[in-house]
Amino acid sequence: MSFHIAIIGGGVSGLSAAYYLQQQALSSGQALDITVYERKPQFGGNADTVVVKLGTLQDGQGQPERPFIRWADLGVNDVNLATYVKLAALMKDIGYLQHMKPLQDTTSYFTADGNEYLTDDAALYNGVSDARFNLAAADGGELSKLITVVHQHAIELVAPPAGGPPPVPVSYTVAHYFDSCITNPEGMLAATARRLKIQINWGDPAIPARITRIRDEIYYPRISAMYFTDNETGPGGMPLQSPFQYYRVQEGGVTPDRRYFEYGSQHWLQALARWMEQHSTDKVKVQHHMGAAVKVTISPASAVVTPAGSAPRHFDLVLMALHADDALAALDFNGIPPDTARTIQSTLRQVRYTRSYGVCHTDDRLLPRNRNVWRTYNVLVHPQSQQVQPYRMSYVENFHQNDPLNKPLDHIGLPMFFTTLLPDLKQIQANAVLTRLNGDEVPQHLRDALPHLAHGPAPSSHPHTGYSHEVGSTHAAMAGKAWAMFKHNVLNSHCIDAQARMQAFNQDNAQQPLMPLFFGGGWTNGAGLHEQCLTQSQLLTQWTWRYISRHQAG
Incomplete structure (x- = not known):
């Protein structure tokens, strides 16, 4: 009889958990049915790929003008394959490594008045360095x-x-x-x-x-x-x-091997999901439900997942692979023993979140005044008296994912455009924020290559951009623009303690099953880097297999 598992969350954590579970089931002969539920219409968590128009191309050879279109990642945008060994192995398995492209790993540190301080040019290969x-x-x-x-x-x-x-x-x-x-x-x-x-x-x-x-x-x-x-x-x-x-x-x-995701970080997650579906068998299945906000009801002997507007479905086990606050909102604790419910709730509430924006734009006021010190990563140096500041960093996309090592993406190199992570949309001139293109405006070859929904829906709506739904109508004037709001757990002492407590819960639940529920997600392991998410997913697979063996034995 097949064992049914629901994974709540379609980001790196949820999809990698499904991948490792599928691999384990295929190698062990265990019949397994895995269903991934994701609230947004596309995979990604804190990933969001946008497509923008920067102008029109004119070749001077009598050919008609055509739009000059680029894409950019607003959230997760690169990894270090020299240290992300689990990620590299997974990508090699699904045939995705060739889509990881090199970038210029350089940084500038500059002050708010635009005067540059220092540039880290150890990996500079196309630019001007000044002693x-x-x-x-x-x-x-x-x-x-x-x-x-x-x-x-x-x-x-x-x-x-x-x-x-x-x-x-x-x-x-x-x-x-x-x-x-x-x-x-x-x-x-x-x-x-x-x-x-x-x-x-x-x-x-x-x-x-x-x-x-x-x-x-x-x-x-x-x-x-x-x-x-x-x-x-x-x-x-x-x-x-x-x-x-x-x-x-x-x-x-080790020497870094920094790479970006060709056609965006959502592209690789979509490729992973598609690979799992293609490698499903009659005995081991993986399927995905997008745009599915769910409620999860847990009791010691059962798990019920109810997508909004759909009938409830019973599962043998649920893996929560999403933010702590989202897990808290999705769980119905009525069927959980009171002491255990209080422990889980208090642990999840220990994790605090900050909100920030990722914006694709052409406002060079956010960069150093001296263009020669622009680097891939540009870090704002706050005055010593103002060190308690929300973070801000600007990526020069022409160095990041539009660089000289990749000629098809650098056939012009101009105009320069940027992605900035910052705490307030008002810090960028509104007319410099680029428009997010919809499907009809994107050439067919890009439409085929770019992640699902990266170029749609119509610019008048914004339901698919990070957690922008949480800001309501606050930024109605920015609808259709290339921005998204993201939330990240604060990795303070309270969060680190919550991580330890939740790992202990998972471990105890695997050894002596209390209820059909485990917790993953980026917040549960370190800073939630890709490699840490995959490490957590491997642990979830181990715990799940112990749970299954005890469930079937008992």
Whole structure:
């Protein structure tokens, strides 16, 4: 008899959970029926791919004018395949690796008045580098050496090598770390410098000032620009493990291999969903229901999923692969034992969310004034007195997904256009926000290649853009424009505790089944990076198999 599983959420977490479950069932001979429910009309979670028109092409050869059209990701937009080994393996399995294209991995740090501070040009291959601003040349090269040591030491504090001391507690913040480094540079950093074979004169009286500069002009801006930073405490108030575990997963001590998703991040998720459907059998099936907001009713012996406007359906197990607050809203706790219900509810409520916008535009006021220091990633440096700020970062799309390494996407290179992540739509000139094209305006070859619904529905509606439905009519004047609202869990101490509590619940439920319910989603593992979502999905598969074996035995 087939075991029926419902997965709530069609983002990276939900789809990868379905993939691993399908693979396990196919290899074990277990009959399995998997149904994925996604509230939005397309896959993606915090992914959203838009298509925009930047002007018209004229070749001067008598050919008719044609629209100059580009696409951009408003949310999730690139990964590091050098460290995302699970993602690379999955993509190789489904034949998607050839769609992961290289990008220029460069960064500028600049102030709000437009004056550039520093540029990280280690991976610059097509552009102008200026020694006055090049991070590698700053302070005679001493700044760059010290950054390497500070960075590696922080990673070792949150993820010690085997046999080392325990990791620092969650209460140890980014501010604590930098204060200690400034107060006692040699005591904190000398051992790491020796291991890295980096020569630093610890008697140099300028070292504390250099570390202060590293904190204020590099790390605080970078951490402020992270989607999971607490906008109430700022970067200094974050647990050290939040950003530096992120760096560890992103970098892994190897040369980065940063790639973007050809035709957008939704393109790969759609490809994954299609591959699972094509590899379904009579015994192991995966199917997807889009535009399906659901209510989930759980009791110790049953699970019922009721899509809005549809009949309820019974399942043997439900996997919640969505934001904590969305899981809280979707679950009906009436059938759950009161103590367990209170535990789950209190855990989910520990996770706080911030809202921000992804906007595709041509407003270069958000970039450094000197165009020669524009980089793929452009990070705003807040004044020291204003470090508690919502994040803001601008991507130059011509370097990100329209770059010289990919000639078909760079046959002109102009006009320049940008995607900016920021807390307030009003920070961008309204007439600079590009219009989201609908299907009729997109050439057929792009319409065939781009993700489902990336170019539709009609621009007058916005139901498919991130979580824009939550803003109501606040931005009615921006309807049809290329923007979306996203929400991200704040990776503070409360969230980290909630992650541990929810993992314990999942583990206990697998060992001694309490109810047909497990929790996944990006919020349950670290910063919710692709690789962390896949790690969680593999754990969900292990827990599910234990649950199935005990269910069938009992």
